[in-house]
Amino acid sequence: MSVKPRPLAPQIACGDCQIRHRAVCARCDGDELRALEEIKYYRRFEAGQTLVWSGDRMDFVASVVNGIATLTQTMEDGRRQMVGLLLPSDFVGRPGRARAPYDVTATTDVMLCCFRREPFEAMIRETPHLAQRLLEMTLDELDAAREWMLLLGRKTAREKIASLLAILARRNATLQARAGSGGTITFDLPLTREAMSDYLGLTLETVSRQISALRRDGVIHLEGKRHITVPDMNRLLSEAGDDSDGGLVD
Amino acid sequence: MSVKPRPLAPQIACGDCQIRHRAVCARCDGDELRALEEIKYYRRFEAGQTLVWSGDRMDFVASVVNGIATLTQTMEDGRRQMVGLLLPSDFVGRPGRARAPYDVTATTDVMLCCFRREPFEAMIRETPHLAQRLLEMTLDELDAAREWMLLLGRKTAREKIASLLAILARRNATLQARAGSGGTITFDLPLTREAMSDYLGLTLETVSRQISALRRDGVIHLEGKRHITVPDMNRLLSEAGDDSDGGLVD
């Protein structure tokens, strides 16, 4: 249980940063960036590591630079629900709160750009660009959370799986900048079956069965356990129950 | 289907407003309040009315002054999930977005304090107090949404009901300023069984059965259909699975 010395990564100039235009700092001008450079430092985590435990003191907030992390809540008897999926440029922590309300776990290797909390809170108060961007990001997260609530409360297991795959596919599509809506899309699952079950409010057995079912029905193709091909995105979307089109299965 | 002329309510001075210190305007100083007075107007809605339809254009944002409203999402086949419960001082609408993503419905008579969207957005940019308060409120809503996700994804029907009752009881307790944690609490359900089922991701039959079960087991008492007494708040909390104490049922 001994903790390795925290891996501090070398400083990167904000100007060279991959997430410069999507993270909290997106709207900051030159002076503001320089102020941020003063209070930032990088930390690297390995896949599987817990970055923060629920209830822990957090004296930083951070942007995810690369990798994927999750927020999860756990009940006393061990039931777990993922409540956040953090991708590059997403924000971790809450200004004005010292204790973490959720476990934060790295599902892949993760690099964080951390800001010491106190000076960051001061900047929020003083530089409107930072506060405005954070507000915008928080509103987006709230919308995502509400979409997620519909999934958890009302969708069937099959629809849940299809929805998650659609989210991941769409994300990869924007990165690959292809596939208007109908084309073939390919990506790797960044989550284990267990993590997927925590996301979807299912058991891992049900996740596995439904993935198999979608494969049998030709909605997706699988190579190995993790590599997924979606031959027809519209088909996947209609399986997800989201429908832009009208569910024209037959 | 004819729409009554929208009920415009008489103007109230911000200084006399019940929600002055909890709404978006909570941190505003005198000048800022005066600017808000310029762009605000009141609207009243009757119980059951839909304030906004999903997809509609919204050219205002608003604070709930009194009454209770809900945000709901609906799938094509009619499955519905509530994704927000709006109480007095809560905020409706999103600066920077013209179209409503959810249906907003009054469950009781509701009064809104509306701000025309364009000037309000300008104020967000210029008066940091407004933006800061809105950020804070949005972060609180995000936390609430994540708590709700745990409920939807992992709790049993009985725990869901107990959780909802605990939330409503706690809210009334703060209003009545009593009942540290153990005392008797009494309140009226502001929701129909159907609205509760939309909140909890259940059917209304299951809601009814579980309320009956909690009554049989002495966790709550019922007078009529809507008036609820909680003799032991800790008992209710442990039924909800939230537990501050360890679930010491036997």
Place this chain on the structure above:
DNA sequence: CGAGCGGTTGAGTAGGATCAATTGTTGTGG
């Protein structure tokens, strides 16, 4: 080689959904 881990599949079960009947309660019109 065996242990550990991620994943798949099968058999049996249970919790909540579905379909249906019934009881108030309220409000409307004759």
Place this chain on the structure above:
DNA sequence: CCACAACAATTGATCCTACTCAACCGCTCG
């Protein structure tokens, strides 16, 4: 004043989806 419709809610019977428990596969690592 009562009959009737509309609506909220309760309760019962039955069904089915997803959970539970269990065995097993393939791969990696020590």
